[in-house]
Amino acid sequence: MKNLIxxxxxVYELSDVVYQRPNFTYATTTKExxxxxxxQLRDLEGFSHFVLLSCVDWIEDNLFQLTYIxxxxxxxxxxAIRCMIDRNEAAMTSAHYLWEQIATYQRExxxxxxxxxxxxxxxxxxxxxxxxxxxxxxxxxxxxxxxSEETFFPRERPSSNDPATxxxxxxxxxxxxxxxxx
Amino acid sequence: MDFDFxxxxxxxxxxxxxxxxxxxxxxxxRKLGARVGRRYGIPWFQPWINLFKNYAIRSxxxxxxxxxxxxxxxxxxxxxxxxFMPMIIGSQLWLNYSFQGDLVLIMYFQFFGMLGMAxxxxxxxxxxxxxxxxxxxxxxxxxxxxxxxxxxxxxVQYNTLxxxxxxxxxxxxxxxxxxxxxxxATVAAMxxxxxxxxxxxFNLVNAPNENPIGPPTEYxxxxxxxxxxxxxxxxxxEAALFMNLFFGGATNxxxxxxxTFLIYFWSVFVGVVFPRYRIEQSVSWFLKVPLVLGVLAVIxxx
Amino acid sequence: xxxxKNIIQPAEQASKFVNxxxxxREVTGPDGIKFIVDPLRDYFSDQRPQIxxxxxxxVIEKFxxxxxxxxxxxxxxxxxxxxxxxxxxxTPRFDAFRYGVMPRPTPRQSNVFIISxxxxxKTLKRVVRSYEQMPNPKYVLALGSCTIxxxxxxxxYNTINRLDHYIPVDAYVAGCMPRPEALLAGFNKxxxxxxxxxxxxxxxxxxxxxxxxxxxxxxxxDWNMPDYNW
Numbered sequence: 001m002k003n004l005i006x007x008x009x010x011v012y013e014l015s016d017v018v019y020q021r022p023n024f025t026y027a028t029t030t031k032e033x034x035x036x037x038x039x040q041l042r043d044l045e046g047f048s049h050f051v052l053l054s055c056v057d058w059i060e061d062n063l064f065q066l067t068y069i070x071x072x073x074x075x076x077x078x079x080a081i082r083c084m085i086d087r088n089e090a091a092m093t094s095a096h097y098l099w100e101q102i103a104t105y106q107r108e109x110x111x112x113x114x115x116x117x118x119x120x121x122x123x124x125x126x127x128x129x130x131x132x133x134x135x136x137x138x139x140x141x142x143x144x145x146x147x148s149e150e151t152f153f154p155r156e157r158p159s160s161n162d163p164a165t166x167x168x169x170x171x172x173x174x175x176x177x178x179x180x181x182x
Numbered sequence: 183m184d185f186d187f188x189x190x191x192x193x194x195x196x197x198x199x200x201x202x203x204x205x206x207x208x209x210x211x212r213k214l215g216a217r218v219g220r221r222y223g224i225p226w227f228q229p230w231i232n233l234f235k236n237y238a239i240r241s242x243x244x245x246x247x248x249x250x251x252x253x254x255x256x257x258x259x260x261x262x263x264x265x266f267m268p269m270i271i272g273s274q275l276w277l278n279y280s281f282q283g284d285l286v287l288i289m290y291f292q293f294f295g296m297l298g299m300a301x302x303x304x305x306x307x308x309x310x311x312x313x314x315x316x317x318x319x320x321x322x323x324x325x326x327x328x329x330x331x332x333x334x335x336x337x338v339q340y341n342t343l344x345x346x347x348x349x350x351x352x353x354x355x356x357x358x359x360x361x362x363x364x365x366x367a368t369v370a371a372m373x374x375x376x377x378x379x380x381x382x383x384f385n386l387v388n389a390p391n392e393n394p395i396g397p398p399t400e401y402x403x404x405x406x407x408x409x410x411x412x413x414x415x416x417x418x419x420e421a422a423l424f425m426n427l428f429f430g431g432a433t434n435x436x437x438x439x440x441x442t443f444l445i446y447f448w449s450v451f452v453g454v455v456f457p458r459y460r461i462e463q464s465v466s467w468f469l470k471v472p473l474v475l476g477v478l479a480v481i482x483x484x
Numbered sequence: 485x486x487x488x489k490n491i492i493q494p495a496e497q498a499s500k501f502v503n504x505x506x507x508x509r510e511v512t513g514p515d516g517i518k519f520i521v522d523p524l525r526d527y528f529s530d531q532r533p534q535i536x537x538x539x540x541x542x543v544i545e546k547f548x549x550x551x552x553x554x555x556x557x558x559x560x561x562x563x564x565x566x567x568x569x570x571x572x573x574x575t576p577r578f579d580a581f582r583y584g585v586m587p588r589p590t591p592r593q594s595n596v597f598i599i600s601x602x603x604x605x606k607t608l609k610r611v612v613r614s615y616e617q618m619p620n621p622k623y624v625l626a627l628g629s630c631t632i633x634x635x636x637x638x639x640x641y642n643t644i645n646r647l648d649h650y651i652p653v654d655a656y657v658a659g660c661m662p663r664p665e666a667l668l669a670g671f672n673k674x675x676x677x678x679x680x681x682x683x684x685x686x687x688x689x690x691x692x693x694x695x696x697x698x699x700x701x702x703x704x705x706d707w708n709m710p711d712y713n714w
Contacts, residue, residue, distance in 0.1 A: 131705030145639035152645040155633035234551035240536035241620035402592035
């Protein structure tokens with residue numbers, strides 16, 4: 001695995017390499033290098049199986065982190081290629097021509113995070129949400145509890161019975177401060 | 183034409199008996215399937231409750247005239263089979279309206295209900311209905327082939343097309359039954375009976391409890407009640423047909439109940455043991471062994 | 485009843501989400517005459533649900549209620565994680581067939597709708613369609629705390645909190661998840677309600693149709709079906 005990373009880092013700008021497990025490695029690269037790196041891994045290094053594409057919202061750094069996980073079925077190890085993209089104008093090169101199923105992942109990311117993948121097929125169709133008219137729900141600036149309370153007729157929660165303070169009220173009423181914690 | 187009110191009364195009484203006996207046999211069939219699966223199973227009166235409930239459904243929905251007529255045709259197919267089928271030989275009262283040559287009419291009525299149901303279910307417009315119809319008609323056509331050949335063999339053997347004559351020719355000891363005098367035709371017909379009663383290896387058409395329910399997908403409420411009524415009648419009458427043709431008929435109700443029960447449960451016993459065939463498997467199955475036996479039965483008596 | 489206006493969604497919301505294939509538009513026919521096509525209105529019946537009164541003779545109604553209670557046909561529609569609890573009901577260990585419970589594959593033939601757990605908005609749309617297609621004496625058994633107050637998904641952007649705002653519920657089975665025994669107890673409770681004549685929620689739905697529809701349309705944004713699915 002280290003040989004592979006050394007070999008790749010001669011060509012691409014790799015950073016934050018984490019050898020998570022003997023058969024699993026993280027590596028971060030730039031946005032421009034990501035797709036060519038994945039293409040090389042697929043075509044030359046035997047990573048023929050695409051596992052998943054996911055996204056993390058780093059709202060404090062104003063970044064989205066995309067993670068492409070690839071699997072090498074003959075050597076039996078995985079590599080995760082991460083790249084950071086700008087959060088305000090979230091867009092990434094589409095990789096649907098490498099593996100067909102990436103188009104579906106990209107549809108999901110478009111719907112859940114609002115990341116554009118120009119050229120990806122059926123990108124703007126509904127994936128899970130039908131008729132969503134708010135900001136994409138998986139972005140961290142979306143307040144899901146507030147949205148739920150405004151939309152879904154919340155039932156009044158029953159008064160909470162924290163076991164510790166409740167038992168204190170029953171067993172040691174003289175030490176109890178008169179409230180049951182939420 | 184003068185009405186024989188006594189005959190009409192006894193025919194209606196016979197229909198009532200046959201309906202309840204069919205519902206009871208249906209319950210016994212489900213109970214047997216449950217016991218084979220080590221379940222307790224339904225209460226024995228569950229089919230009656232289902233029938234009452236379905237007739238008591240308040241809202242019904244129409245898809246057109248043929249949608250109404252589909253269950254009606256199906257029920258008239260079942261009742262038509264009953265009307266021309268002698269139930270108890272030896273009593274003028276339970277012969278219903280059988281006459282010389284009723285065997286041909288009965289063969290016709292077997293397909294009549296299927297065709298009516300196909301028209302009605304086709305109008306409902308549900309894709310599962312259309313799939314169920316095409317499956318049902320293609321399977322039933324191949325079921326009819328060995329059955330018809332076996333019946334031709336019997337007609338040649340006894341030189342008559344009247345069921346009463348066939349039954350009377352089998353009287354005088356069980357060695358006179360067709361099952362012993364013409365075993366090849368009997369085997370061909372009993373194999374096709376598995377398909378006629380549409381139990382487990384050949385029940386893909388209705389596929390109970392699974393997603394594609396087949397022709398009655400859109401039927402609900404009292405429409406479904408009519409179909410259930412017909413199913414109960416049809417099962418007894420089909421068993422009675424085989425009893426009359428191959429197992430010496432019945433001379434009293436007790437014999438009738440015993441023989442129809444055993445004939446019906448031949449298909450149930452096969453059903454709980456064998457899993458379901460796909461439609462192309464069942465079609466090709468009927469076109470192999472039963473068809474060859476049917477042809478053989480005709481050749482032997484030509 | 486049928487003259488009353490249907491509850492139409494706000495125009496801007498409707499135009500935003502309806503598939504252009506189903507949008508209201510002007511079409512020029514082959515003979516040059518222009519006419520307006522509105523597929524959501526033209527191809528579907530827009531009749532509202534009717535109220536079916538129970539039989540006026542109490543003895544007959546009591547008998548029919550007994551038959552309905554003893555023959556509960558369940559729609560095979562699992563909405564959430566609770567559908568995994570329905571399958572063991574039919575196995576030898578629990579054997580719901582003893583109580584007259586039978587699964588049916590089509591809403592036309594079923595009487596009981598088990599909402600088995602959380603409901604996302606996308607599923608709710610299908611649930612409303614299936615519920616409205618069931619024939620009139622119909623009962624809803626809500627399974628799990630998700631249908632009562634949202635359960636562990638109470639703050640989710642995509643799952644409803646209270647089922648009884650969208651379709652009427654006859655009996656709740658609380659728990660997360662309830663065991664199959666609890667579901668059997670729910671069936672027996674439902675039977676008691678039906679035998680007492682208290683399970684007339686299909687008529688309640690028809691009476692409060694406007695309120696239910698307004699609630700449903702509040703969250704189902706791309707409403708591309710008739711108001712009542714016959």
